[in-house]
Amino acid sequence: MLMRLSGSVTVAALLTAILYYSLNLLIDTGGTPVFTEAPPRIIPTIHEYKEPEKPIHERPPVRPAKPVPPPIIDFTGPTIDRPGPPIDKPIDLPKGDDDGRPAWKERDRDAQPIFRQEPNFRNITQAEYITLQFDVRPDGSVDRNSIEILQATSSKLERPAAQAVRKWKYRSKLVNGEAVWQRGIRVAFKIAAPE
Secondary structure (H helix, E strand, O other), X not given: OHHHHHHHHHXXXXXXXXXXXXXXXXHXXXXXXXOOOOOOOOOOOOOOOOOOOOOOOOOOOOOOOOOOOXXXXXXXXXXXXXXXXXXXXXXXXXXXXXXXXOOOOOOOEOOEXXXXXXXXXXXXXXXXXXXXXXEEOOOOEEOHHHOEEEEEXXXXXXXXXXXXXXXXXXXXXXXXXXXXXXXXXXXXXXXOOOO
């Protein structure tokens, strides 16, 4: 092994030396510089400009379009024979419900789903199910840290279900007209066995 290595190194060194000297002979100029700067040559040029006899691309003059009169619409609106309310009197807003809340304020409500993406369950060979619990923030997004797996027939369902629930959006829960957290929303996915 050592003999082969030393022999190949010797042959490589010999070939390198031969190539170096042969290229040196090709490049050798005999001591004279290869590139010399010559003074720039000035070539006198005179150009006479001639007007073309006819323009190459002549466009016809643009004529303004004749204005089109607007269509005449004969419309007579409906007439009301009843007199309207007096203008000098202020308008009374509705008083509200028995609890004192004005009628135009939204009532209390639980969080309502706006957008739900279905989980992408793969390689399901039998009927399975998974139940999750999570919280909804006041802005309507699902709190990622609150997602909890309550029941699952297989651990391979947990990740796709949690990823889908993270993307869900809700109308936030309202209490006294203000958005608050909705805690403990439960959802179950039941996957039917493929046929």
